[in-house]
Amino acid sequence: MLAKTFGSAVYGVDASTITIEVNVGTGTKFFMVGLADSAVKESEQRIDSALKQNGFNMPRQKVIVNLAPADIRKEGSAYDLPIAIGILEASGQIISKNLEGYIIMGELSLDGQLRPIKGALPIAIEARKRGFNSFILPKENAQEAAIVDNLEILGAESITQAINHLNGTEKIEAIKYDTRDVFYHNLSGYEADFANVQGQENIKRALEIAAAGGHNVIMIGPPGAGKTMLAKRLPSILPPLTLHEALESTKIHSVAGKLGANSSLISTRPFRSPHHTISDVALVGGGGIPQPGEISLANNGVLFLDELPEFKRTVLEVMRQPLEERKVTISRAKVSMDFPANFMLIASMNPCPCGYYNHPEKECVCAPGIVQRYLNKVSGPLLDRIDLHVEVTPVSFDQMTADRKSESSTEIRERVIQAREVQSKRFKDQPTIYHNAMMSSQTLKEVCQINEAGKKLLKTAMEKLGLSARAYDRILRVSRTIADLAGKEDIMIEHLAEAIQYRSLDRENWAG
Structure with missing residues (x-):
């Protein structure tokens, strides 16, 4: 039968x-x-x-x-x-x-x-x-x-x-x-909040800019300065997931078996933090029948790479194409599959092997040339895809014990959402661009016009600070986001000045 x-x-x-x-x-x-x-x-x-x-x-x-x-x-x-x-x-x-x-x-x-x-x-x-x-x-x-x-x-x-x-x-x-009821009820279910962070106002500002424009960030500073703590709070200031994004992220976690028992819709932005011993296949995906990797599990959310120079170079280099294309294609002899990889990269690293180069109080004990060799573990093409380079300094005792109330993630998120809405209107006729970080070179020329004073400032910065040519486009993208946060249609000279300071790793002789 x-x-x-x-x-x-x-x-x-x-x-x-x-x-x-x-x-x-x-x-x-x-x-x-x-x-x-x-x-x-x-x-x-x-x-x-x-x-x-x-x-x-x-x-x-x-x-x-x-x-x-x-x-x-x-x-x-x-x-x-x-x-x-x-x-x-x-x-x-x-x-x-x-x-x-x-x-x-x-x-x-x-x-x-x-x-x-x-x-x-x-x-x-x-x-x-x-x-x-x-x-x-x-x-x-x-x-x-x-x-x-x-x-x-x-x-x-x-x-x-x-x-x-x-x-x-x-x-x-x-x-x-009731999908919509559960989704909207859990939209802000983040445990970590910027209200609990004392000091580090300049780092909070940099992360706000990154969230507003979808920019990738690298934080460099000594151990214990708060790099990991700040990175974990980044999802709490990103715009809420749309229902479409939530379904897309839930599908990926379901396929990878990461949802767990009795789980349902993912309603908060994913935060993935793989260990530095991860393989390139585990990061981008693969297998006989390809499975999604960490960059796809971080889709619509944040991928945090702690101690960036400790990752194998091959692992870091396979991220270059997904960072540009927002997807990863896994090809095998009999099958080829596309996985979404639209994530924000946030990385952190020590400035040297001992961790105390440029520390305001402790002395670096690394030999000459060691600092530069350590920084060179992160390739130029990867740094080229990171818009903001932020130096993190330790928080003083007075700052840690101050009674002053810090700004909450909800307050910061409101400004981020307003800036994203400006970008949505700007790119409404370009369906492949969602935020400033995704602008092509042609779009950059159209929406990032600067006046003569701005051009003069940029020229001076590139000559005096030794900024590389690749920093030029990144500075314009970031300055456009800063202007959006300020509610300005034009990029002003102060917006450019702030964007320039976020290119510390491009400076010649930064590490001696």
Whole structure:
């Protein structure tokens, strides 16, 4: 007897419908066809045990399971449940007349309980697109899939519960989820706040400019100056996620298996902080069937690289193209996938190996030339893609113990949102540009006009401070953002002066 169930395979951040065909006939062997990997083929043993533990039998006949289309590779253990139900239907142990309306996914434990799967959200989106009515999946993934409306989400705890629902003897209650209500309720759910930061007003100002224009930042200063603490607070001053951005970020985390049990929509901007021992594949993504890396998990949020010179050079260099194109393309022999990578990069580093070069109180003990060699671990092309270079100095005791109330993240965010709205109007006819940091050279010439006094200041700065040619465009971008924050249509000389001071690493002989 032939039976069909329907599952789904996730490739990149999208899913494709898979038809599971099961035929039980004369013979004794079990065959799995359709380009299945080892995890899928091992489902025979899990299904055998799960069926016996729940009062069913694995047919002692010839069982052929075909995963169609047969030329697409299938990976993982999430096909256990649809295969098991297909076997029971084909062997006459259950009778369900409406299997064609269900997408079914889930990994089976040996006692028939369902374990969570990866990619429940993109699977649910594809199921709705293909006209399926219901999605049966492990209960731990139900909240995640319930983000998709017009699709009945049925969270099952075991194979018995799923079978009873299909037979009509026990109804699984569909998960109800008001996506917009939950999203807007949790928009400002950040624990870290700039109100708790004493001192460092110049660094807060630099991060406000970065958030307003989408600029990348590098902070350089001695250990204990507060670089990491400040970086962790950057997401709290970025504009709130739109619903579209939230869905996009949630899809990526779902595919990577990073959402966790009973998680739903991501409503705050992601903050990713990988350790400096990370590999280039883990950073940008990869694998046999490519999986998203850290730069994609930071999509619509912040990627923080602490102790930047300690990262392997190959790891840092693979970021250059994604920083420009806002996406990463992973190519393999049989497949090529695009992952979004629209993130803000914020990096921090010590000025030298001992950490105390240019320290106001402690003396640097590094030998001559060591400081420059340490800074040279970060390549020029990567620094070229970082708009703001900020020197962080230690906070004094008086500043730490002062009673003066610091400005909160909410107050700073309001100014950032206003500046972003100005940019949205400016680039409304250019759909690929969202903020000032994304301006092309041509757009830069059009929207960053400066007067003669400004040109004279820029020329003097480049000559006297030894600024490199690559700093020119970056200064104009940053000055445009500073003008937006000030509510000015034209870039004034004071805006240029402030932008120039954020190019410290471009100065000749900065490290002696």
